[in-house]
Amino acid sequence: MNRGRIRRLLHTAVLSESDRPTTYCVLNNNVPILRLWFDLELDTKQDFRLSRRAMHALMRLMQREQDHGWGNELEILIYVYWLAHGLSYRVVSRVFSVPKSTVHWVIHKVAKFIWDNLTKAIDFPKLTEIDTVGNGFADLSRSPVFNKAVGAIDGCHIRIKPPSFHRLDYLNYKGFYSVNMQAICDSSRKFLDIFVGYPGSVHDTRILKSSSFYLARSDPPNGYFILGDGGYPCLETPICLMTPYREPVDDRVQRRFNYHHSKARSIVERAFGVMKTRWRATLFRAPEVSPTFVPQVIATCAFLHNVCIENGDILEPDNDALEILDTEPPLQDAPEAHDTPGNAIRDRLAAQITT
Numbered sequence: 001m002n003r004g005r006i007r008r009l010l011h012t013a014v015l016s017e018s019d020r021p022t023t024y025c026v027l028n029n030n031v032p033i034l035r036l037w038f039d040l041e042l043d044t045k046q047d048f049r050l051s052r053r054a055m056h057a058l059m060r061l062m063q064r065e066q067d068h069g070w071g072n073e074l075e076i077l078i079y080v081y082w083l084a085h086g087l088s089y090r091v092v093s094r095v096f097s098v099p100k101s102t103v104h105w106v107i108h109k110v111a112k113f114i115w116d117n118l119t120k121a122i123d124f125p126k127l128t129e130i131d132t133v134g135n136g137f138a139d140l141s142r143s144p145v146f147n148k149a150v151g152a153i154d155g156c157h158i159r160i161k162p163p164s165f166h167r168l169d170y171l172n173y174k175g176f177y178s179v180n181m182q183a184i185c186d187s188s189r190k191f192l193d194i195f196v197g198y199p200g201s202v203h204d205t206r207i208l209k210s211s212s213f214y215l216a217r218s219d220p221p222n223g224y225f226i227l228g229d230g231g232y233p234c235l236e237t238p239i240c241l242m243t244p245y246r247e248p249v250d251d252r253v254q255r256r257f258n259y260h261h262s263k264a265r266s267i268v269e270r271a272f273g274v275m276k277t278r279w280r281a282t283l284f285r286a287p288e289v290s291p292t293f294v295p296q297v298i299a300t301c302a303f304l305h306n307v308c309i310e311n312g313d314i315l316e317p318d319n320d321a322l323e324i325l326d327t328e329p330p331l332q333d334a335p336e337a338h339d340t341p342g343n344a345i346r347d348r349l350a351a352q353i354t355t
Contacts, residue, residue, distance in 0.1 A: 031097050037077060048077070049084040049278050050304065051313040058307050061120050062113060078103060079110035083300065086281030088288060111296040114303050121306040124192045124219045125150065134224070136187025141264035145352045150220045151184040151192050152227040152268040153241070155204045156276075159286040160294050170291075172200030179291070181272075181298050182207050184226060187264075189271040190309045193219075194302050197295035204231045214239060225345070227265040236342040242349065243342075257350035273317025275305045280318070 036042050044052045059076055074096075082092045082103070089107070093100040125133050130150055137149035157178035162170040170177040178200035184193045195211040208214050217238040220226055225240040235241040244261050245254040276283045279301045287297055308314070 033077070033081065033095055047084065048080045050080060050308060051311065054304075054308045054311040054313040055080070057311045058304065061117075061307065062110075075106045075110055078106045079300075080304070082107055083279055083282055083297070083304075086285065086287065108293070111293070111300050114300045115296045118194070118299060118303055121303050121310070122191050122194060125186065127221065130221065130224065133186045133188075137227070137264045137267075140187055140267055141260040143260040143353050143355075145349050146227075146260065146264050148224045149187075149227050149242075149264060150224045151186055152265045153182065153184045153208070153232070154229060154265075154268040154272070155180050155182045155207060156272045157181075157200050158283055158294065158298050160291050161286045161288075163291045166199070169199040169201050176200075177286070179294055179298070180204075180207055181302070182211055183268065183271065183302065184213065185268045185271040187267060188309060189267060189274055190306050191271065191302050194299060196298045196302075205233060208232060225342075227261060229265060234342040234346055236345055240342060240345065242346055245346075245350075253350050253353070256353050256355075257346070260353060270317055271305070274315060275301055277315060277318045278305065278308070 033047065036047060037044065040052070044050060044055055048055060050058070055076075058080070059073055062076060063072065078092060078096055078098075081095065082089075085092075087095075089100050089103040093103045096103070131147075133150050134147040137152075138144050138147040140146075141149075157172050157174065157176070158181055159176060159178055160170060162177040167177075170179065172178045179196065180198045180200060180202060182195040182198075182204070183191050185191050193211075193213045195207065195213065198207045198210070213219065220240060225242045228241050228243050230244055230246060232241055232243050234243040242261065244258040244265075245251075247258075249255045249258060282297065283301060287294060289297060
């Protein structure tokens with residue numbers, strides 16, 4: 001951060017050491033939020049929605065070689081505080097005693113850095129970790145048949161203030177303006193992949209087939225599968241995606257499969273619920289930012305969600321943050337040329353479930 005832009009926040013001093021100047025910053029003790037941060041005995045959850053341990057982990061992930069002094073740390077504090085409270089830039093500028101233009105600059109800078117480095121926290125498990133994830137899904141489903149599941153996929157809608165152009169494109173089937181977030185999570189609710197930004201009117205299947213996850217065809221590995229709800233097609237290729245049998249189901253084997261499938265797949269809805277609970281001040285109302293910036297804001301919420309899980313900062317979703325279990329109606333698209341239906345695999349899995 002440019003020191004001139006934060007001179008109201010920090011007192012700067014320069015010392016000479018072997019003819020090489022060293023610049024360091026002394027905390028301005030008149031800023032309460034910074035007194036809280038630098039007092040290691042105080043809890044940070046109320047003000048930043050992250051534990052101190054998770055905050056330090058985030059700062060390590062975002063450390064760059066050119067960073068020095070307090071600049072990077074202060075930028076992250078400003079950004080996370082803004083995200084935690086959903087406040088205007090003007091209010092955040094008062095809290096940190098910096099110009100509003102600095103707050104605007106910091107928020108866009110930090111969001112862009114996270115957007116460009118999502119894989120530092122959001123990625124598929126390594127082959128050595130994949131069986132642990134599968135066993136987690138077997139536990140969730142209450143059936144060992146699902147021990148080859150490596151993720152659960154779904155989409156959620158994040159409210160926005162729609163642009164004046166193509167406004168109706170953002171009106172979703174629930175009746176409000178939104179952008180879509182497609183996510184795949186593992187059995188611990190950690191996001192493995194996200195794809196954010198399509199207008200709210202776009203169906204989950206169309207978003208899936210436009211996503212880098214689908215087009216790359218590299219995950220899940222051969223022999224493993226992803227779980228999705230009835231709004232998605234059941235596929236063997238280009239990705240192995242197992243969906244429930246379409247209701248109403250009279251067959252006992254199919255009904256049993258749907259029960260265990262739902263137990264495992266619903267973890268992704270809880271992941272969305274946890275993320276929305278932590279960042280409810282931003283995600284429960286349309287953020288006061290341009291629609292083009294919203295995808296970066298949502299992506300950083302998912303990134304921080306994973307940082308929290310990795311560092312033991314766990315919370316349960318509020319009831320109003322859980323996604324309503326109303327599956328979008330299936331999209332009656334003609335199959336893609338490279339799509340192979342997964343019905344035969346699903347039938348084999350269903351036949352293996354004994355209870």
